[in-house]
Amino acid sequence: MSNTPPLRLAVIGAGPAGLTLALHAARSLPNASISLFDARPVERDVAGDPRTLALSLGSLQLLQRLKAWPALDAEPILQVHVSQAPPTPQGLPPVRITAAEQGVEQLGAVLHYGQLVAPLQAAWMAAAAAEPERLITRFGAPVAAVKPVDQEVEVDAGIAERFDLAVIAEGGVFADQARKSLTHDYKQNAWVGTVTLADSSPAGVAYERFTRNGPLALLPLKPREGKRRAALVWCLPKDEDEVATLSDAQRLTVINTLLADEVGGLQAISPLKCFPLGLNAERTLVEGRTIRIGNAAQTLHPVAGQGLNLGLRDAWSLVDALRREADVDKALRSVEWQRAPDRWSTIVTTDFLARTFSWRWPGLPAARALGLAALQHLPPLKNALARQMMFGRR
Template sequence: MTSTVNLHLAVIGAGPVGLALALHAARTLPQARVTVFDARPADRDVSGDPRTLALSLGSVQTLERLDVWHAITAGGAVADIREVHVSQQQPALLPGLVAEALPKFLSGVAQALGEEPQVCIKALDEGVPRLGAVLRYGTLVAPLQAAWLAAQAREPDRLFTRFGTPVRGIKAEPDGVELDADIAEDYDLAVVAEGGVFADQPKKTWPDGLSRDYRQTAWVGTVTLSQPHNGVAYERFTPQGPMALLPLPPEPGGVANRAALVWCVPSDDDPVQALNDEQRLLLLGTVAHPQVGPLTALSPLKAFPLGLNVERKLVDGRSVRIGNAAQTLHPVAGQGLNLGLRDVVELVQVLQREPSLDAALARFGRRRLPDRWALIGVTDFLARSFTWPVPALATVRGLGLAALQHAGGVKSRLARGMMFGLR
């Protein structure tokens, strides 16, 4: 039975989840040997990668514990999320009749049904400095990589970096795994943390996993606002799908009022694809909540197919999948990366506490079940709800938003779940 004390760990993937795992394991398991593999060459500069990421408060706290958050924020390229504003564009079906049917104790909900349903979650109300943060992929990964390389330089006999070395296969062995990475190498545990995007992933069939093509496209870019965003992240449910505007930090010497756009629409009836940039800006202005204010500019947009790709089990012998390698989700809740970072924290915790590797992995699989499947279920339901031809569904969703806004305790528990995980 392999001990976790002298563990020989392979981390496959040097993205944010893989690097966070390597750093956390190196700090928490002082006798473990840790090797990071990634196919990209060591000299490739990742700092300029413009993809937008949304971090929950729990993820920010994880990065603070890894002593990298200061380096991440040093350049001023991070925007705090101080409020999340969720609304539904279309009015509820027959709002007066629905309101009249509600019990008197839901009078606040009934009144809200005469307006656009919305929920506002504020950091101030939850007693926290921020709900989360928004930053670019390169702003996160470059400091994580620098911290890992610095740690590896301090302990070259225990920590190893294998950039430019793709792992082509993982073979199970009686007491570990064999990695095909140029040569065959044995490890006690391999953690796969490179997942890619839905379009490029091999699809799963039950009982191994689950894949679902939502037949939706995410159009991604940057919007210039006519007024300050004040740290507000907007999620807007429209008849075509969800649209999000996430606050961005000011450009150095450039535009101050910017937001990252994630605009989800049906792939088979795409209202965005055939439009030019000016037409897209006009259409987006009709979709955004009035509180956002006029939109003044829109960057060229990139399109990404959306779907669900989930491994049924995180643990398979001495191989573990975390982050996008374990679950690729619809961006409607913006929780994919945060779920992966919670995988990291839980895995290192059980490796630290359990003397047996097999016992640690079994416990990890059990402990991640509630948070993981709750979030998978919520995002899958919301994503598919926009494809169901049920006229009253918008009414039900609007009623839920209105009820949530007036149910303080429930709203607060939801906020805590989004910040720290669903339990």
């Protein structure tokens, strides 16, 4: 029989990554004491939060294993269509990645933030009600400080408590974050909202359109009142951003001129919200007995749509390491090394793509279009990219 004392784990932040980690730890580490902290009151209804999340197939499968995947609320991604807006050489094909060619039912799924967080939170609350002495909910308790103390970590949320390990999963958006070790302001805005598609638009297609000013993405959402819908992410340089001055009709006109013909045109648009974009990342996930996951570890440009997926893989890997290794420090070293290839390849790729939209070199759009055409005509390379987008770098 092991004489190792039970793990005392603090999870700070009850968003998708924090809740996923807390649930996975509750089920995989039966002897661990887990405290889940969040600044928002538990009574606050998060189900209606309209922010859009794009989840890869790997993330979807992790949530299914937790029995917390809201399949009825999520719209499957059956195809990814990536193209370059003119000026480009004529006749160059876009990149098309389909679920059928990858041998899967779907490449991922899209849903609103509240539709994911609400069932995750309900699953946690049910588990905590069944084991109230082991699983402790500390909502409405903002954490003021996390500091190392000997071989422990002290979490101050009004009362200072000591834990063996603290996981920081409070992310936030780039504009509101304290600056980390690696930071870069892309001087771009992301305008986000919801659009209504034409009836002729194909179902289940996620579009990424590289324009002169930045990427423009449409992510399929569940139809409403018989109308096909998509989440819009429209990135523009701050010094050329006039979206705030445009009417809805003008915004629709501009966006329709930028989209690929296959989209079929947009019929309506919701009010848009604006978010400044930047890279804000830690060099390492681990510092003493504290580890960061998700946006708390790396906030990325949305061009590849991988931020949350990376955070969920962080969470899953940490719990699996703690299950295999009773020594917390050894487990943390294992996670740091294991996550590095996936984490850094995603950070570097996303950062490179984001920076290219600030380059105004002659012929750059044509070069991008040629690169996409080459990728489409090289199935082994395209399939490798698809597998990495679905499951991360393994």
